[in-house]
Amino acid sequence: DIQMTQSPSSMSASVGDRVTITCRASQGISSWLAWYQKKPGKAPKPLIYAASSLQSGVPSRFSGSGSGTDFTLTISSLQPEDFATYYCQQANSFPYTFGQGTKLEIK
Amino acid sequence: EVQLAESGGGLIQPGGSLTLSCVASGFTVSNNYMSWVRQAPGKGLEWVSVIYSGGSTFYADSVKGRFTISRDNSRNTLFLQMNSLRVEDTAVYYCARGSVTGPGYFDFWGQGTLVTVSS
Numbered sequence: 001d002i003q004m005t006q007s008p009s010s011m012s013a014s015v016g017d018r019v020t021i022t023c024r025a026s027q028g029i030s031s032w033l034a035w036y037q038k039k040p041g042k043a044p045k046p047l048i049y050a051a052s053s054l055q056s057g058v059p060s061r062f063s064g065s066g067s068g069t070d071f072t073l074t075i076s077s078l079q080p081e082d083f084a085t086y087y088c089q090q091a092n093s094f095p096y097t098f099g100q101g102t103k104l105e106i107k
Numbered sequence: 108e109v110q111l112a113e114s115g116g117g118l119i120q121p122g123g124s125l126t127l128s129c130v131a132s133g134f135t136v137s138n139n140y141m142s143w144v145r146q147a148p149g150k151g152l153e154w155v156s157v158i159y160s161g162g163s164t165f166y167a168d169s170v171k172g173r174f175t176i177s178r179d180n181s182r183n184t185l186f187l188q189m190n191s192l193r194v195e196d197t198a199v200y201y202c203a204r205g206s207v208t209g210p211g212y213f214d215f216w217g218q219g220t221l222v223t224v225s226s
Contacts, residue, residue, distance in 0.1 A: 001168075032209065034212050034213070036213075038146075043218055043219060044201070044203075044213070044216055046212070046213060046216075049208055049209065049212040049214075050208060050212070053208075055214065089211070090211075091210070091211025091212055092211075094157075094165050095154055095165075095166075095168065096154040096157075096211045097154065098151055098152040098154070099151070100151050101151045101152075
């Protein structure tokens, strides 16, 4: 199975900050990577697919990059509604696997 | 508008069985890749199973041989039959649609249904 490792596991930031979350795959997955935002009691919200493509309706302050084994999710200017847990997920092969999550908290 | 609505969760004893349903609207289940994803309390997301438009199915090792994914085209509904349930199967179960850009990209999710396995 492909293991996905996110860093950091948690972080605190302020409104307006630029934030970067990294995700590393245990083997190459080309660009088969997605990012999701998860809030308690809510369904995961898709943000990015194919490593860098923005899902419809997602604000442009979210961006993704990377290929192979190393990927990043960047939020250019944090808004109050962005405080949540973020997950990366590989879609290269079964079983699809998620990172352990990065909890983004208000500083 | 695309919508997914899960149901069927509840409290079940270890070793028991439960069937989850996911009613879809705004698109046709049989023309899409459909998955189940779960989140145990305080844990991360875990992919469980997928059914392809052609009918092929795949499972996570943790549920293989115990869970069965299926669909009813006439009701536009996805199912997850869960047998031999274990305490570690306790989770919120989400159904999710695979994107046209890739079956592993989940572009729409239901609100989830909670399954609690406990004696």
